[in-house]
Structure formats: structure tokens, C-alpha cells
Amino acid sequence: MRRTLAGAHPRTVVARTAAGLVAALLLALWCAPSAGAHTRLESTAPAAGSTSSRPVTEVTLRFTLPVSALGDGVVIDGPEGTVEADVAGAEDGLVLTATPRDALGAGDYTVTWNAAAQDGHPLEGSFGFTVTGAGPSGSPDATGTPSAGATTPGEVGGGAGSGDAASGGASGTDGSHSGTGHDMDHDPAAMDSPATDVAEAIARLGSAAALWGGLVAAGGLVFTGFVLRGRDPADVAAVLRLVRWAGVLVLPGLAVRVMAGSVLVAHGDLTAAISPSAIGGSLTGTTLRAVGLQAAGALAVAAGAWRTLPGSWLAVLGAVVMGAGHVVSGHSNTVEPRWLIVIADVAHLAAAATWVGGVVAMGLLLRVRRRRGREPDAALLGARFSVVAAVSVTVVGAAGVLLAAGVLDRPAQLWESSWGLLLLAKVGVVLVVGAIGAYHHFGVVPRLTARRRGVVRHAGRSRTAGTTLRRSAGRETTLMVVVVLLTAWLVGASVQG
Numbered sequence: 001m002r003r004t005l006a007g008a009h010p011r012t013v014v015a016r017t018a019a020g021l022v023a024a025l026l027l028a029l030w031c032a033p034s035a036g037a038h039t040r041l042e043s044t045a046p047a048a049g050s051t052s053s054r055p056v057t058e059v060t061l062r063f064t065l066p067v068s069a070l071g072d073g074v075v076i077d078g079p080e081g082t083v084e085a086d087v088a089g090a091e092d093g094l095v096l097t098a099t100p101r102d103a104l105g106a107g108d109y110t111v112t113w114n115a116a117a118q119d120g121h122p123l124e125g126s127f128g129f130t131v132t133g134a135g136p137s138g139s140p141d142a143t144g145t146p147s148a149g150a151t152t153p154g155e156v157g158g159g160a161g162s163g164d165a166a167s168g169g170a171s172g173t174d175g176s177h178s179g180t181g182h183d184m185d186h187d188p189a190a191m192d193s194p195a196t197d198v199a200e201a202i203a204r205l206g207s208a209a210a211l212w213g214g215l216v217a218a219g220g221l222v223f224t225g226f227v228l229r230g231r232d233p234a235d236v237a238a239v240l241r242l243v244r245w246a247g248v249l250v251l252p253g254l255a256v257r258v259m260a261g262s263v264l265v266a267h268g269d270l271t272a273a274i275s276p277s278a279i280g281g282s283l284t285g286t287t288l289r290a291v292g293l294q295a296a297g298a299l300a301v302a303a304g305a306w307r308t309l310p311g312s313w314l315a316v317l318g319a320v321v322m323g324a325g326h327v328v329s330g331h332s333n334t335v336e337p338r339w340l341i342v343i344a345d346v347a348h349l350a351a352a353a354t355w356v357g358g359v360v361a362m363g364l365l366l367r368v369r370r371r372r373g374r375e376p377d378a379a380l381l382g383a384r385f386s387v388v389a390a391v392s393v394t395v396v397g398a399a400g401v402l403l404a405a406g407v408l409d410r411p412a413q414l415w416e417s418s419w420g421l422l423l424l425a426k427v428g429v430v431l432v433v434g435a436i437g438a439y440h441h442f443g444v445v446p447r448l449t450a451r452r453r454g455v456v457r458h459a460g461r462s463r464t465a466g467t468t469l470r471r472s473a474g475r476e477t478t479l480m481v482v483v484v485l486l487t488a489w490l491v492g493a494s495v496q497g
Helices: 010-030 190-193 194-228 235-264 275-281 289-306 310-327 338-372 378-407 416-453 459-492
Strands: 043-045 058-061 067-078 081-083 085-090 095-100 107-117 122-131
Touching: 043 122, 058 067, 058 107, 067 085, 067 095, 067 122, 067 275, 095 107, 194 235, 194 289, 194 310, 194 338, 194 378, 194 459, 235 275, 235 289, 235 310, 235 338, 289 459, 310 338, 338 378, 338 459, 378 416, 416 459
Parallel strands: none
Antiparallel strands: 043 058, 058 095, 067 081, 067 107, 085 095, 107 122
């Protein structure tokens, strides 16, 4: 059996690399201090399950980090139905207060709340309390104990970045939503209905499409510069055409994400979802900035990718702007130290784009050359890209470990939460893709390079290796689509879920 330059068999190298990444992930998660940066409902007044002997004049919700009200924000349902109340933020978004028009008298009450965290993740939940007194108004029972039954379901869409992060966040300033709370019909049961489940899935698919388009566009530009090096005008034009259409794909992905998000804000009411208030609710806080940056970058990529890399400077700028849109969103925006996590997020996104876009571009070129009857020269393409891919895989692994260690509070969340299990699934698929890439690097590319230098005289072996490289690029692309879909779910889901 042929061995690598370092003397190790390719399978050994792959196994050692996989084991090293998994060990590094577990070690980082075990040793990392609790991030303590996830937005949760900390306490309520009246407290969940409490009984007040006096009428309640206001309901207060305190969060661990600033939030912005989504939709109605806070809705109070009592014995006679929904209570009219003004909802406003306080203490720079740490507190949401619902003030009923009339003090809440005797009866059982249910409070349903809906807010957006700083990283854009919609949070929702409910709690109840009882009022027994019907006398004069007094201050509420503000024990400040943590509320029970609060949930943090998955949020509207996402995108990339890379560090497994995708939608924008709340502004963290006032976060108020004034009014009577009747901009949209309130149905507590609709907050967890088939319509909202479908909308959530569609929002994530839209985020995945936008993320995929951004990764392929940016990676295609890197491939053009570092692998093709502008030496073949026909190949450069083909890859830049791929870049252009990848940029176009981002736009409908973002549109789907926003519209599905408005359905979530409207609790599944399709009629209310097209209202300005619902659409605005899906773009609360920095979500608007994130979507705006990605859309502007996508337009620049679609308009600027033409013929040569120097002539596509606008597309390069657009790819950077799209990347910025991904970085300003996601879980990493609530993790400290912020500067380190942002650096890791940028590195993760850039390396993932280089890897994903490079694989797609190389597979495209091998097929285009074969279809046109040209010499594929898979040896040169494979040799150049294998070096770029090896660096990208290393950076993706290192940055991914750091991001996961920052987002998770404790190692047990890897197997105790759906978010952790999906993260493990993503790592598994990435390792499979990495194994395929390692086989190319240590097995296929050396055979192609050997023939190109005249060491191997049988063309049949080279053609077989070239075909293997082309087919494997297709398999890698398929698996990378799965990775991007998982990433969209991870960016759009609560770590506590």
C-alpha cells in the first residue's frame, strides 16, 4: 500500500485528524467557563404560579440580556379574555412591562410573551398567576423569583457566518412596543401550530439558501484567484458565471426568510403576516442590518462578477459585505470575549466559503472541460486546490471548536439538547467531507501529478483518477449542502432547546 510523504497511510491520517478534532472539541467544551451570555427570562412579577391578594397593576418580565418586543410583546389573558395593556421596554431592554388599562381583579391569568434577543433569536413563553383580592389597586406581588415554563424555541432563519450563526438581533436599547396589543389577533394556541412549524422550517430553508449562495460566491472568487490564477480566460469566465448566479440565489433566500419570519411573528396568521407590523417584527433590531448587508452584497456580486477577477472588484466587495451581514448575526453576538468570538466567526466563515466554493467550482470546471472535449488537467487543479482546502479545513475545525465552546454553557448540552445533537451531526458530516478531501490530497492528486510528470505511463489510470476526482467533488457538494442546512438550523435554534 502506498504511503504519504510523512510515512503514514491516508486512512491513518484521516483517522488521526478526526480524532484530534473531536478531542479538541470535547476538551474546549470541558475547560471553557460558562458563557453566561444566553438570553433567558430571569424573573417575573407577579412570579409564575404565585397568588396575589391585591389587584395587579402591571406585569413585569426581566431578562438576562436586552430584548426587543416582537409582535404584541406581552399578552395577558384573564377570565374575560385578552386584557388591553400597553407594553414598553425599560432598563435598556432588560425589562418588558405590560400595564393593563384597568387593574387585574380576582381570577386566573396567563401571560404570553414574545421577544427577540440581541442575536435575533425570537424567544417566547408563558406563565400564570392568580389574583384573589378585588380591593383597591396596590403594587403587584413582585417577588422576582424565576418564572417557570418559559421556553426559547427556534428563531426566524439564519445565516452563516460561519461559526454556525445566521440571523440578526435586537437593538438592545428601548425595545418598546406601545399600544393596546391588538395589531394582530392573539391566539395562544397558534404560537405552536402546524402553520408556525412550517413557517419556521421555510425560514431556515431561506436562510440556508442565502448562506449557500454567499459561500459559493465568495469561495468561487477565492478559487479564481488562488487556484486558476487567471491563466485560463475560459475557466475564469465559467467560475465567475457561477459566482454571479450564486449571488442571485441569495436574494430569494433572504426574501423567503423575511416572509416566513413575518408568519412566525403573526403566530401563523397568513393574513396578518403581510401587514407592515408583522414584516417589521421579523426585521427587528440588527436583523434589518444583517439582511440589508447580505442583500446589498448579493446585488454587488450579481452585478460585478464578469470575465476577469480584477474586473470583478465589485463582486469581491460584495462578498465581503455579505460576510459582514452574517457575522453581525447569530449566537456569537452574545458570547464573551466578544472580540475573540468575532475573529473566530470571521475565520470560520472565510475558511468555510473557501472550502465550499472551491469544491463546487472545481467540480463545475471538470464537468465543463469534459463536456467541451478539453483536457481536464485534473492534476493541476487538484494539486493547487488540495493545499487551499487543507488550510481551510484546519481553520474551520479550530474556529468551530472555539465557537462551540463559547456558545455552549457546559459540555452536557452536546447530548442533552437538540442543538448539541445537531452540532454533533454537523461535525460528523464535516468529518466525512474532510475524509473525502484527505483521500483526494493523499491518494488521487499524487497519482494525477505523477502522470503529469511522466512517472505513470498508463493513461487509463490517470483517467480513472480524474473521474474519481470529478465524481467525488459531486459527493462533497451534496454533503456540503447537508452541512449548510444543519448550520441554518443551528443558527436559528435555541441552545437550550
